[in-house]
Amino acid sequence: MPEVAPMLIVGAEQAQVEVELLGGLLGCRSCRGVLGPWGHGRERVLRCVEGDRVLRPRRARCRGCLGTHVLVPDVVLLRRQDEVAVIGQAIEANVAGEGCRSIAGRLGVPADTVRGWLRRFAARAELIRAHFTRCAAALDPMLGAVLPAGSGVADALEAVAAAARAWVLRFGPGPVWRIVSRLSAGGLLCNTSSLATTA
Ligand SMILES: [Zn+2]
Secondary structure (H helix, E strand, O other), X not given: OOOEOOOEEEOOOHHHHHHHHHOOOOEOOOOOOEEEEEEEOOOEXXXXXXXXXXXXXXXXXXXXXXXXXXXXXXXXXXXXXXXXXXXXXXXXXXXXXXXHXXXXXXXXXXXXXXXXXXXXXXXXXXXXXXXXXXXXXXHOOOOOOOOOOOOHHHHHHHHHHHHHHHXXXXXXXXXHHHHHHHHOOOOOOOOOOHHHHOO
16 A cells, blocks of 8 residues: 655645646645545644634545645644634734733633744744745745844744745735745644755
8 A cells, every 4th residue: 555645735725626636737745746536534623713614635646656645725734723824823913022811812712722833933933934035035036135033933924924925926915824834835833844845
């Protein structure tokens, strides 16, 4: 049996994913072969800005290496139960000076959960800054230097914003934190080296 290959981050619009999958437009991350439909992954509940949403991620199989992939929508981050937009709001608010409890109350998320996001973002700030600075430069070769914003987390957030702006310039408007999810292959807050390898 072929091994289960890494996740692949795709758009959240299921109909669009279906079109891309059936049309052979999605590529395998392991061998660059073409992916075809292969059932669905496990259902999970995602806490979103507008309330809970049940996700049933599509699975795909590569026609080349026969590896299977779970197509993870870009509204999520790997191993996080909350929509990336919610996590992004918390990070932005914290960098702007708002405290953890206040953010948690406003977003309706447990304070410990918010603290966990912020702690992880801070611990990975330099890795995140470097990754998104590379993304920004790759998307927009005309882009000047990303200027220091005053602290590790602020610099990381500035690089994230610069990369998202460069994406929008190149591909058109889209929700910032979904772009961030894509650019980090879902691994923004993962405790792995995935950021370093997915530029
Ligand atoms: Zn393959």
